Amino acid sequence: MKQKEGYDESKRKETIKETEKRESEDSKNTERNKETKTEKDNKSDKVSDKINQYQYLSLTTCIQMAQAMGVPYTYGDYMTLLIQQESIEQIVKKINKEFELKPYTFEEYGYDKDLFTVLLKRIQKSLQSDFSNVYNQGIVEVMKQIKDFSKKHNVNTIDQINSLFKVDLLSLWKQFKNTCYQNIKDLDQIVKYENFVFEFLSIFKEIYKIDSSNILMDIADLYILCHENEKGDRYYSYLIQNTDKKENCYLRWATIYCENDMDMARTIAKKGLSAISSSSEKYSSLLEILVRNS
Numbered sequence: 001m002k003q004k005e006g007y008d009e010s011k012r013k014e015t016i017k018e019t020e021k022r023e024s025e026d027s028k029n030t031e032r033n034k035e036t037k038t039e040k041d042n043k044s045d046k047v048s049d050k051i052n053q054y055q056y057l058s059l060t061t062c063i064q065m066a067q068a069m070g071v072p073y074t075y076g077d078y079m080t081l082l083i084q085q086e087s088i089e090q091i092v093k094k095i096n097k098e099f100e101l102k103p104y105t106f107e108e109y110g111y112d113k114d115l116f117t118v119l120l121k122r123i124q125k126s127l128q129s130d131f132s133n134v135y136n137q138g139i140v141e142v143m144k145q146i147k148d149f150s151k152k153h154n155v156n157t158i159d160q161i162n163s164l165f166k167v168d169l170l171s172l173w174k175q176f177k178n179t180c181y182q183n184i185k186d187l188d189q190i191v192k193y194e195n196f197v198f199e200f201l202s203i204f205k206e207i208y209k210i211d212s213s214n215i216l217m218d219i220a221d222l223y224i225l226c227h228e229n230e231k232g233d234r235y236y237s238y239l240i241q242n243t244d245k246k247e248n249c250y251l252r253w254a255t256i257y258c259e260n261d262m263d264m265a266r267t268i269a270k271k272g273l274s275a276i277s278s279s280s281e282k283y284s285s286l287l288e289i290l291v292r293n294s
Helices: 009-056 059-068 075-084 088-099 114-137 139-153 158-165 169-183 187-203 205-225 229-241 246-257 262-275 283-291
Strands: none
Touching: 009 114, 059 075, 059 114, 075 088, 075 114, 075 139, 075 158, 088 114, 114 139, 114 158, 139 158, 139 169, 139 187, 158 169, 169 205, 187 205, 205 229, 205 246, 229 246, 246 262, 246 283, 262 283
């Protein structure tokens, strides 16, 4: 066969061979990728199946499995770790380091190190679920549960409670205060409320710093409304001596007496006017009480 000018048959054959070789290598790579992908999928499926099995087991059984791996913790121990540590990942690392866990395999033993992550997440979820059920019993019971839990487990910060129970403790505190202030009507209830508040604030000192003056005025008001004036007056006198916001105390003290004793309200207003600056925004309100019905 006569070749065309400039045409090289040997180069053509060489090009065909190189193309066939590339196609063969591409085909092999594709098969290898399929095998690798299948292996990854199978591994992912196995992990998923394992996690699902851990989810269906009771917490007691999961804890017993963990104990079989050499970790002697109880439900309470895991709860304490959840309170103390920032994340479940950190807790799992701590457990692995402290107990030097052997390489248990799920296929041979029915459990492995992945159990701890699932177990801790389930205990955390159980804790939050138990707490959410308390909401049906009202805000007073919610705060009692928080106080009792905090005493038992040495929890004393707002962030700890917010993180553990997925709540806003300051909002709950305000709701609790408002509910009690509006509904407490007799002396026995006031005493119980007073004792509870002092115990709660002794645990959560952050709230004490933020709100101690307001809560003491709440208690003072409740005593005065129940005609226990001496106890209420004692709180207000203490606050006036120990706060920079004397005008707030005088105005609120005088205002609560407007309910049932205008003479006393005017007496307190007069004291307040002599103790604060005329430029204070509370000055005109105290003056209005002083001249009311006089």
